[in-house]
Amino acid sequence: MNLMNRKNMQLLSGNHAVSWAARLCRPDVAPLYPITPQTPILEKITEFHAEGLMKTELLTPESEHSAMAACISASLTGARVFTATSSQGLLLQHELLHYATGARAAIVMCNVNRTPASPWGFWPDQLDSLSQRDTGWVQFYSESPQESLDSVIMAFAIAESVGVPTMVCHDAFYVSHSMEPVEIPDQAMVDDFLPKFDPARKLDTAVGASFGAPLDQNTWRRSRMDLAESLAAVTDETIRVGEAWGKLTGRSYGPLERYRCDDAEMVIVTMGSMCGTVRDAVDTMRENGKRVGLLKVRQFRPLPASMLRDALAGVPVVMVLDRNYSPGTGGILHQELKAVLSGMADGPKVHGLLAGIGGANVSSETIDRWVRDYQNAEPKPESQWVE
Amino acid sequence: MMETIEYTDRGQFFSGHVACAGCVEALSLRVILNTVGKDAVAVVPPSCTAVICGSYPHSAANIPVFHTTLESGAASASGVKRALVAQGKNDTTVLCLAGDGGTYDIGLQALSSAAERNEDILYVCFDNEGYMNTGGQKSSSTPLSAVTGSTPAGKTTRKKNMVEILAAHRIPYIATASPSDLNDMEAKVKKAKGLRGTKVLIVLIPCLPGWGVADNSAVKVARLAVETGVFPLFEVEGGIDYKMNVTTRSRPVQEYLSTQKRYKHLTAENIATLQADVDDDWQRLVNRCG
Numbered sequence: 001m002n003l004m005n006r007k008n009m010q011l012l013s014g015n016h017a018v019s020w021a022a023r024l025c026r027p028d029v030a031p032l033y034p035i036t037p038q039t040p041i042l043e044k045i046t047e048f049h050a051e052g053l054m055k056t057e058l059l060t061p062e063s064e065h066s067a068m069a070a071c072i073s074a075s076l077t078g079a080r081v082f083t084a085t086s087s088q089g090l091l092l093q094h095e096l097l098h099y100a101t102g103a104r105a106a107i108v109m110c111n112v113n114r115t116p117a118s119p120w121g122f123w124p125d126q127l128d129s130l131s132q133r134d135t136g137w138v139q140f141y142s143e144s145p146q147e148s149l150d151s152v153i154m155a156f157a158i159a160e161s162v163g164v165p166t167m168v169c170h171d172a173f174y175v176s177h178s179m180e181p182v183e184i185p186d187q188a189m190v191d192d193f194l195p196k197f198d199p200a201r202k203l204d205t206a207v208g209a210s211f212g213a214p215l216d217q218n219t220w221r222r223s224r225m226d227l228a229e230s231l232a233a234v235t236d237e238t239i240r241v242g243e244a245w246g247k248l249t250g251r252s253y254g255p256l257e258r259y260r261c262d263d264a265e266m267v268i269v270t271m272g273s274m275c276g277t278v279r280d281a282v283d284t285m286r287e288n289g290k291r292v293g294l295l296k297v298r299q300f301r302p303l304p305a306s307m308l309r310d311a312l313a314g315v316p317v318v319m320v321l322d323r324n325y326s327p328g329t330g331g332i333l334h335q336e337l338k339a340v341l342s343g344m345a346d347g348p349k350v351h352g353l354l355a356g357i358g359g360a361n362v363s364s365e366t367i368d369r370w371v372r373d374y375q376n377a378e379p380k381p382e383s384q385w386v387e
Numbered sequence: 388m389m390e391t392i393e394y395t396d397r398g399q400f401f402s403g404h405v406a407c408a409g410c411v412e413a414l415s416l417r418v419i420l421n422t423v424g425k426d427a428v429a430v431v432p433p434s435c436t437a438v439i440c441g442s443y444p445h446s447a448a449n450i451p452v453f454h455t456t457l458e459s460g461a462a463s464a465s466g467v468k469r470a471l472v473a474q475g476k477n478d479t480t481v482l483c484l485a486g487d488g489g490t491y492d493i494g495l496q497a498l499s500s501a502a503e504r505n506e507d508i509l510y511v512c513f514d515n516e517g518y519m520n521t522g523g524q525k526s527s528s529t530p531l532s533a534v535t536g537s538t539p540a541g542k543t544t545r546k547k548n549m550v551e552i553l554a555a556h557r558i559p560y561i562a563t564a565s566p567s568d569l570n571d572m573e574a575k576v577k578k579a580k581g582l583r584g585t586k587v588l589i590v591l592i593p594c595l596p597g598w599g600v601a602d603n604s605a606v607k608v609a610r611l612a613v614e615t616g617v618f619p620l621f622e623v624e625g626g627i628d629y630k631m632n633v634t635t636r637s638r639p640v641q642e643y644l645s646t647q648k649r650y651k652h653l654t655a656e657n658i659a660t661l662q663a664d665v666d667d668d669w670q671r672l673v674n675r676c677g
Contacts, residue, residue, distance in 0.1 A: 028473035029466065057469035061462055062500035069459035069497065070466030073430065076453060077470035099456060203428050203451040203467060205479055212454035213443040 012182040014175035017145035018084065018110045018168070019044030020182075021152035023054045024190040025108075028079035028197075031059040031067040036122055037172045038086040038112045056082075064089035068096040075105035075165075076211055078202035080156065083107065086172070087114035087128045094132065097165075101136030101227065103212060106159040106197070107166070108152060109137075113272065113323075114172040115358055123359025124171035126272060127324040130300070130332045136227060138166040138234055139301040141271040142175060146182045150251055153190060157241045160197050162230050171323070172359070174273035189248055235304045255304040256311055260286060261293030266375055267312060267348070269295045269337060270321040274355070274362065278321070281364035285371065292371055297333065305340045312341060318348040319374050321355040321362070322383060330354065330383030352383035360387065392569065397421040404447035406439040409602040411566035411609060412513050412592045413439055416484070418569050419511060419588075420448060422576040427480040428453070428467050432460040432494060434486030435520050435592075436513060458493040460485040461501035464508040472507075480509055480580055487514045487528035490589075491547050498587075502556035505584040509576075512589045516546070519597035531664065532657050534649045535597075541652060545664070549589060550623060557626035558585040563618065565591050567610035571620060571632055578622075591618045599648020611643040616669045621676075629675040640665050 012020065018041050022030065032042040048054035057079075059070050064085050075081045085093065090111050100107055111129045115121035129139060138158060142148040151168040159166040170176055203211060215223065238255050246252025257275075260282050261267055268278050275296045285292045295311055295318075312318055318341075322331025329335055334352025341347045351374045356362040370386060399420035406413035412435050420427075429452045431437045437454055440447045455463035464483040471479050485494060490512040501508065517535050518524040524537040527547040534541050553561045559582045564572040572590070579586035593600050593608040600608050612618035616636040623629050640662045644650040653661075 029469045031466065057473050059465060059469060059504070061465070061504070062496055066459065066462035066465075066497045066500055069455065069462035070469070073453055073455065073463040073466035074470035075466075077428070077467045077474075079470035079473050081470075095456060096459070203453055205426050205428060205451060205476075208449060208451055210440075210443075210446045210448070210452035210454070213440065213446065213452070214437075214454075215443045219443065 008184045008186070009181050010184055011179050012145050013040065013177050013179050014145040014148045014170050015040040015112070015177065016044050017149040017182045018152055019048065020184055021149040022082045023048050024185065024187060025080065025082065025153060025156050025194055027056050027082040029057045029059065029070070029074040030082050031061060031070040031074070032083055033061060033064045033067045033085065033089060035064070035086045035089045037114060037176045038084050038089070038110070040176070041084040041110060064092045065096065068093040068100065071107045072096060072100045072103055072105045075107050076103060076203050078197070078199055078204070080197040081107045082109070084110040084112070086112035087116055090128050090132065091116055094135070097132055097135035097137055100165045102223070104163045105165055106163055106199070108155045108159050109165070109167045110148070110152060111167050111169045112172050112176045113169050121358055122172065124174050124273065125323055125358055126169065126171070127326065129167060129169045130324050131326070133301055133332070136164065136231065137301060138164055138299070140166070140168045140299055141297065142168060142170040143273055143275045143296065144175060145178065145180050146251070147253070148175060149182055149184070150245060150249070150253065153185070153194065154241045154245055154253065156194055158234065158237050162234055162237055164230055164234065169272065171273040183249070185249060193245070193248065231302045234302050235299065235307065238299050253298060255299035256307050257296040257298060258311055259294040259296065261295060261311070261315070263291055264293035264315060265291040266317040266319060266371060267293045267295050267315045268319050268321060268367070269297060269333065271297045271300060271333060272323065274321055274323055277362060277364050278367055281367040284364060285368060290371070303336055303340065308337065308340050309344060312348055313344065314346050315348045317351070317375060319351045319353060319370065321353050323356045325354050325357050334383045349379045351377065351379045353386045354383050355386055394569070397424070399424065399449045401447045401449065403445070404439050405441055406435070407595055409595055409605055411605040412436065412515070415513065415566050415572065415590050415592065418572050419576050420450065422573050423480050423482060423509070423580060425450065426478065427482055428471070429482040429484050430455055430460060430464040430467060431484045432489040433457045433520070434484070434489055434513065435515070436484045436486070438520060457489050459497055460489050460494045461498040461506070461508065461510060464510065465501050465504070465506040468507050481507070483508055483510045485510070485512055486520065487512060487516060488518045488526045491528040491549055492526050499556065502553060502558045502585045505558060507583050508585060509579050510585065510587045512549070512587065513592045514589050515592040515594040515597060517594070517597055519594040523597040532650065532653060532661060534652065553587050554623050554626040558587065559583070560586040560622070560624055562622040563589050563591070563620055565609045565613050565618060565620060567606050567613055568620060575622065599651070600646060604646065608643070608646050611638065611646060614638045615640045615643040616665050617643050619669065619672055621672060629672065631672065631676050636669065
């Protein structure tokens with residue numbers, strides 16, 4: 001079937017797919033600041049806006065920091081808010097990422113995963129957003145332009161129902177600038193799926209209530225417990241929203257995806273664009289009789305701990321591919337997965353590979369070689385540099 | 388001598404706030420919030436105002452207040468305004484109530500950007516010439532020679548000229564105001580409220596503990612700042628049209644300096660330098676008013 005003949009199919013980069021998603025979600029306010037390789041998201045949105053195709057209050061402040069500050073206050077004033085950034089921009093926002101979660105601002109942001117300086121680089125690497133893992137933002141990692149579009153729409157549904165900010169991350173260039181046929185959902189369908197944002201609490205002159213005043217110790221603690229309770233509901237919400245979206249579009253999503261994991265002797269666990277390469281490698285290895293599968297972690301925060309344990313129970317060997325290096329620790333997914341699997345009676349042996357750090361190419365042949373290298377090896381506690 | 392001022396309060400700023408006794412920032416807040424009225428939202432970065440408004444669940448302000456981060460005042464106010472506009476509430480006044488640290492220093496970048504975009508906000512800087520809320524350290528608004536917690540021998544550089552920086556942005560309205568001239572302050576808030584775009588009011592706040600001023604004399608010190616020309620009352624429209632509200636100076640600068648412990652160490656030579664600076668600045672302002 002020629003995909004391009006289907007209704008509403010367009011050849012889009014991952015970034016433009018995100019701009020389309022933003023347009024379909026009708027944000028009231030969109031503060032945006034340019035940064036490579038996110039800029040095409042901003043440019044497409046400003047183009048939609050200039051052509052009258054997207055009605056939003058567009059703010060172009062002097063920094064990502066002010067962009068995020070405007071996102072938070074606009075969200076608390078009852079506006080649906082979208083923004084996008086990458087790398088240095090996200091790191092500059094760090095203080096406000098914490099603030100947004102504490103303020104329970106239901107912002108949706110796309111982060112294009114790019115190497116953090118120094119040294120300067122513009123390459124796919126997930127350390128920028130993974131190092132924000134303690135800010136409380138819900139984090140999704142997308143593998144393709146279509147998934148990025150779908151994820152942004154679902155992110156609004158999740159963020160607004162749970163009351164926590166949410167970021168959709170996709171890898172620089174491999175997803176942000178790669179083009180593929182993308183189905184653009186009907187506006188009416190998205191409107192139905194995503195009712196108008198109408199938070200119970202907001203800055204409203206008719207009410208007069210204030211936000212963010214200093215608290216005593218016990219009330220501060222209680223606000224964190226409330227946050228924890230909301231975050232604990234995210235995984236179920238991701239499942240519910242992902243299934244609902246699947247019914248409308250034929251594309252369902254969940255916190256994790258198991259690909260050819262049944263009877264697998266080794267499961268490769270990774271996130272983002274690397275999943276596409278692993279999928280390809282798994283297909284080839286399966287053809288050659290090797291029992292290998294892929295576990296894609298789509299929702300990294302909150303980490304779906306029980307689901308990860310269930311998904312890997314009885315699997316003899318796990319190989320984690322981390323496209324990030326946390327200096328002094330190793331691969332972040334490797335470390336987190338070991339913590340989650342700790343204490344399981346039938347837990348797997350876990351290898352951690354620092355794979356494709358700084359955007360270094362990882363082919364399906366390379367993955368096949370790593371599988372052979374690590375299938376029967378004794379795992380080391382530290383993540384291993386590989387090429 | 389006790390002076391009585393007739394003032395009809397409109398109930399927008401409650402008693403029970405937690406300002407220091409005798410603080411004229413509370414007095415100024417009362418006038419500003421009463422003048423702006425009920426259809427307003429305030430954004431407050433960390434500052435004395437953030438403390439004065441009170442801890443959760445109390446608030447001294449009768450309008451919604453959003454407490455933001457120190458460097459984000461103008462950006463957060465922009466976000467509130469845009470969200471209100473998206474909801475069709477174009478006429479609601481969005482205030483930013485910041486200190487001089489949040490305006491002259493860490494918040495300058497966000498303020499400059501909001502001014503450049505001409506965001507429809509009324510930005511008020513309560514200028515007590517230092518980080519008084521953290522115990523009194525210097526900011527870029529601290530004047531030459533003033534002693535603070537971080538300039539124990541006196542500051543060696545001049546106070547930043549915020550009005551001229553803002554005027555260069557060509558925003559609709561900038562004004563200075565003093566708690567010694569409450570009618571003037573009220574008139575300026577009214578005028579700013581009636582204009583669209585970025586409006587900035589810089590209010591001089593003599594800080595009782597920070598400046599070493601007697602509890603009952605903040606208004607007097609503020610008045611001396613105006614009468615000596617240290618803090619002239621004036622307005623700038625469109626970044627170009629300067630207008631002085633008080634056109635005469637009636638006292639030497641020393642009378643102002645001698646009311647404050649932060650200037651206690653000054654020599655006659657220091658005082659002469661400060662007087663010469665004030666003379667120069669005054670003349671420059673007169674020239675601008677043409």
